[in-house]
Amino acid sequence: xxxxxxxxxxxxxxxxxxxxxxxxxxxxxxxxxxxxxxxxxxxxxxxxxxxxxxxxxxxxxxxxxxxxxxxxxxxxxxxxxxxxxxxxxxxxxxxxxxxxxxxxxxxxxx
Amino acid sequence: xxxxxxxxxxxxxxxxxxxxxxxxxxxxxxxxxxxxxxxxxxxxxxxxxxxxxxxxxxxxxxxxxxxxxxxxxxxxxxxxxxxxxxxxxxxxxxxxxxxxxxxxxxxxxxxxxxxxxxxxxxxxxxxxxx
Numbered sequence: 001x002x003x004x005x006x007x008x009x010x011x012x013x014x015x016x017x018x019x020x021x022x023x024x025x026x027x028x029x030x031x032x033x034x035x036x037x038x039x040x041x042x043x044x045x046x047x048x049x050x051x052x053x054x055x056x057x058x059x060x061x062x063x064x065x066x067x068x069x070x071x072x073x074x075x076x077x078x079x080x081x082x083x084x085x086x087x088x089x090x091x092x093x094x095x096x097x098x099x100x101x102x103x104x105x106x107x108x109x110x
Numbered sequence: 111x112x113x114x115x116x117x118x119x120x121x122x123x124x125x126x127x128x129x130x131x132x133x134x135x136x137x138x139x140x141x142x143x144x145x146x147x148x149x150x151x152x153x154x155x156x157x158x159x160x161x162x163x164x165x166x167x168x169x170x171x172x173x174x175x176x177x178x179x180x181x182x183x184x185x186x187x188x189x190x191x192x193x194x195x196x197x198x199x200x201x202x203x204x205x206x207x208x209x210x211x212x213x214x215x216x217x218x219x220x221x222x223x224x225x226x227x228x229x230x231x232x233x234x235x236x237x238x239x240x
Contacts, residue, residue: 002156035226044208044233045157050226088157092224098174099224101157 003028004089004102011108017077020105022089024070028100032092034072036065039086039104048087049074076107084109112136114209114231122203122238128196132209132231139185139192140165145172145212145221146192148183151233152205163192166216199238206233 005023012018022034033052037045047056049065052072064075072091076083089102118130132146139146145164151157161173163183173181182195196203213225 033224035224037227044210044230045227046230047226047228050213050224050228054225056226056228090157090226096175098161098172099159101159103156 002103003093003096003100004091006087006089006102006105008103009106009108011110012076012079013110014079014081016079017075018079018107019076020074020087020089020107022072022074022102024072024091026070027095028070028091028093029067029072030070031094034065034067034089034091036063036072036074037088037090038083039088041085045088079109081109083107112211112229114211114229116207116209116231116234118234118236120235120237122199122236123240124200124238125198128194128199128203128207128236128238130194130207130209130234130236131191132193133189133191134211135190137211139190140187142166142216143214145214145216145224146183146185147210147212147227148194149208149210149227150203150205151208154202155205158205160194160196162212164214164216164221166219168219170219172221201238204236204238206235208233 036049039045052067053065115133145162147162148160209231210227211229215223
């Protein structure tokens with residue numbers, strides 16, 4: 001069981017906007033910044049969002065992040081077929097004294 | 111652009127030591143703005159952070175509680191690489207192992223801000239089996 005809770009699946013049609021949630025607690029999301037990763041089949045994860053809402057260079061601005069209290073969200077606008085992947089949230093946990101990941105959300109583009 | 115190249119065996123016997131190496135290009139293992147990290151991924155445990163090494167006037171290590179008694183992460187400045195050693199492995203240690211670069215801001219040996227794991231190795235499937 002992951003420390004951070006994500007829905008196991010999400011879906012949308014091309015051009016749609018989808019959001020993926022990540023729920024934690026005061027010892028992790030509530031007191032630390034959140035990162036989001038995209039993992040395409042057979043590949044290593046790729047950093048999509050860091051520090052709650054910052055996009056690394058090269059990541060399309062269709063991807064955005066937000067946080068409120070002990071929950072965070074990843075939004076993908078203008079959904080494309082190549083966005084079909086697994087998405088993970090991650091943050092530091094003060095109790096465990098290390099980074100923790102969500103269980104991942106598999107995004108399907110219908 | 112930072113690139114990480116992993117090497118090491120894909121099969122380890124139970125009770126033996128898992129050893130992997132991650133060669134760095136495009137950055138230095140002694141960088142003051144990076145932490146060099148190992149993570150593994152398995153169907154049963156998902157993504158699991160194992161630990162990291164970083165340099166700020168001297169070398170520091172952080173390890174996950176779950177493996178702290180069995181793990182060593184070492185930098186190799188002469189080869190610009192870092193390594194993972196996990197002792198006394200069991201079949202539960204079977205996973206895809208990744209090395210990664212974490213962008214950080216640290217002071218007095220404490221990482222104050224993390225900018226995420228921005229570069230990853232290609233992954234190594236390690237199977238623990240006799």
